[in-house]
Amino acid sequence: MAERVVLHYFNGRGKMESIRWLLTVAEVEFDEVHLTDREQYEKLLSDGVLMFQQVPMVEIDGMKLIQTKAILNYIAEKYNLHGKDIKDRAMINMYSEGLMDLMEMMMMLPFTAPEDLKTKLDTIESKATERYLPVFEKALCGPVFLVGGKLSVADVQLLECSLMLEEKFPGIFAHFSNVKAFQGRMTRVPAISRFLQTGSMRKPQPDQTYVKTVMEVFNIQLPIIR
Template identity: 65%
Template sequence: MSEVVLYYFDGRGQMESIRWLLAVAGVEFDEVLLKTREEFEKLLKDGSLMFQQVPLVEMDGMKLVQTKAILNYIAGKYNLYGKDLQERVKIDMYAEGTRDLMDMIKILPFVSPDEKTTKLELIQSKALERYFPVYEKALSGSQYLVGDHLSCADVHLLEATLMVEEKFPSILSSFPNLQAFQARMKTIPAISKFLQPGSKRKPPPDDIYVKTVKEVLRF
């Protein structure tokens, strides 16, 4: 088994951004896919889950929990977190924006059909009016969101734009800088590989994923 092991469900959720960063960093990882309540309770009983929740990532002899902490650790270790504190705080701000947008999408499979239409309309309006204009401006005349080096903020932005496009295929039509950014990012070998069929990138959540999550977490 790899030195890096991810414990989560067989789906995107909070783990997908972690998969993205590891893939971009060129880190091989294995996954333990939770399918039953008993498997989750075993992690609880052996003390692996500090706050009784996943994602859980085993790496460098540690058991890491809390999504932001895991992402920041990976970004810092693999030179995806800027060159100084000023760049880091800018990266954090951009990354938090993309995570806010992605979180709105992640909850969609768990809302009622009546709520889904309203949620989708909200996602579309927020993407068009709040989030994408910020990144469009930041990428004006710049290859990356912060500084002159690829950062975790860039990786999260690519992931977020692809997720939104799955719901609204033409949503980037009025954002040429974002379109160009997407095209550049897809030429990075590690990203190109991760986007290919058969990679460890997860597909959009389906009914089986939703059912498993609800049964394992009992909600």
């Protein structure tokens, strides 16, 4: 019997949340080891398991993987969520990286100085509606999925991103009906439906406890300038 996948990260969304989503869609069960203090992080460093001294770190198939894109690509390849050929994978990767850019902007909001928060929110909303969502609205004009007529990592990330956007900007999909319809279809997938229920491994929006833990583990001060 294969060993269970183990995720090493904070008890919060961050960059690990996309990995949780993808494992869920692949119907892979996983355990989590939450970083709660500086000593845990230093132990991982001293053990030499964090290439580039970064988390997320995922134990899977006898490996200790870091770098979010590399982890997502491995899971997508293993569970047939990365297209049928090299051309599909190129399209999937383009969509995926665009979505990650947008989600990373939202991930940084809890670490933003209060006086800068409105400006950051306005920037995210503007970029979402003018740069990112039009791409997906056009891509979903007819097709059920983004690439090759089958579910891929890009679809999973688009659902995750769409839900994050609605948390911050209710009604943002008023002019993006294809994306909203896609979201509805995806939430009816049984594994996703379970993941969206209370008590699942999905993490809530980050709170001050999450922010404080991240700051203490990495020994950095707010605000983070990006």
